[in-house]
Amino acid sequence: MNYREEFQKINRKLVERYAKLDDAEDFWAYLYKPLRPSIRINTLKGNLDEIKSMLEEKFELERIPWTKGEGFFIKSHDVNFGQLIEYSLGLIIPQEASSMIPPVVLDPKPGELVLDMAAAPGSKTTQIAQYMDNEGCIIANDAKQDRANILIANLNRAGVLIAKVTVKDGAYYAKYENTFDRVLLDAPCSSVGMIRKNFKFAKTWSLGKVYYHSRLQKRLILAAYKALKPGGVLVYSTCTVDPLENEEVVDFLLQKTDAKLEKIKLPLKTTEPVLEWEGRKYSEELKKTVRIHPQDNDTEAFYIAKIVKP
Numbered sequence: 164m165n166y167r168e169e170f171q172k173i174n175r176k177l178v179e180r181y182a183k184l185d186d187a188e189d190f191w192a193y194l195y196k197p198l199r200p201s202i203r204i205n206t207l208k209g210n211l212d213e214i215k216s217m218l219e220e221k222f223e224l225e226r227i228p229w230t231k232g233e234g235f236f237i238k239s240h241d242v243n244f245g246q247l248i249e250y251s252l253g254l255i256i257p258q259e260a261s262s263m264i265p266p267v268v269l270d271p272k273p274g275e276l277v278l279d280m281a282a283a284p285g286s287k288t289t290q291i292a293q294y295m296d297n298e299g300c301i302i303a304n305d306a307k308q309d310r311a312n313i314l315i316a317n318l319n320r321a322g323v324l325i326a327k328v329t330v331k332d333g334a335y336y337a338k339y340e341n342t343f344d345r346v347l348l349d350a351p352c353s354s355v356g357m358i359r360k361n362f363k364f365a366k367t368w369s370l371g372k373v374y375y376h377s378r379l380q381k382r383l384i385l386a387a388y389k390a391l392k393p394g395g396v397l398v399y400s401t402c403t404v405d406p407l408e409n410e411e412v413v414d415f416l417l418q419k420t421d422a423k424l425e426k427i428k429l430p431l432k433t434t435e436p437v438l439e440w441e442g443r444k445y446s447e448e449l450k451k452t453v454r455i456h457p458q459d460n461d462t463e464a465f466y467i468a469k470i471v472k473p
């Protein structure tokens with residue numbers, strides 16, 4: 164099958180734009196391929212080895228190398244999480260493997276004050292709470308009430324005791340200047356990475372959405388940086404490939420503030436960050452950020468930057 168042609172039938176403009184970014188046959192083939200199911204074992208609810216043994220009675224598991232030992236691919240194509248008792252009890256959290264990277268990079272510690280600025284449906288909030296051993300405080304915010312309701316249900320099922328949910332535009336948190344030890348901005352985006360989950364994201368993709376999100380992301384990243392304590396860590400991430408929503412947003416923060424980037428070192432295959440796009444040039448510092456295309460690790464596409472405040 165010619166996957167590029169298949170995508171052209173779905174959305175010609177999407178192919179025109181991203182063929183300029185990565186026209187490897189594999190890029191289109193992996194964007195077409197369904198995602199491998201993956202889960203995180205929730206140590207807030209039980210012992211890792213015991214939960215793993217329960218799962219191994221039903222599935223073959225493969226460890227996800229970039230997690231802290233709690234992430235696994237499930238080697239089966241038709242897993243119905245809703246019917247698994249381990250899911251209902253909150254012992255496992257279904258979560259796409261590359262989406263586990265931002266909390267690993269954030270590396271929160273017990274007792275800290277953490278802001279998760281765009282948190283719903285909460286897979287990363289539960290991962291952060293797990294790394295914090297349910298000690299400290301997480302402000303889990305989302306702009307949308309209906310999504311915040313799902314976030315609350317997921318936090319309850321996962322046994323998270325340290326999250327306070329708020330429903331606000333993330334930029335609201337700019338007023339809490341120099342407050343948080345760590346901030347995660349897992350930004351709303353045009354979701355090219357999600358195409359592997361649902362082709363509707365290819366059908367509904369448009370350049371207008373990319374520009375809309377890029378503007379919103381710049382507003383949110385400035386607020387997230389303001390809310391961060393000196394010495395703190397801000398992780399910016401998206402599940403999309405567009406440079407306007409990734410390198411451009413982080414470059415904007417570097418230009419407007421004293422933010423610095425730290426190199427992300429994880430056992431991952433990555434694609435070189437984009438330093439030139441449509442006549443724009445970005446800082447060489449952006450080489451420290453991580454761009455993941457679907458074929459790199461057979462996951463969703465992702466972009467992650469680790470930012471520190473001097």
Ligand SMILES: C[S@@+](CC[C@H](N)C(=O)[O-])C[C@H]1O[C@@H](n2cnc3c(N)ncnc32)[C@H](O)[C@@H]1O
Binds near residue numbers: 283285
């Ligand atoms: C990529 S999703 C977050 C996924 C989540 N971090 C997780 O791991 O489960 C982006 C979220 O941003 C929220 N959002 C959109 N605009 C926002 C804004 N202005 N401020 C805060 N959140 C916003 C959306 O409702 C959506 O839930």
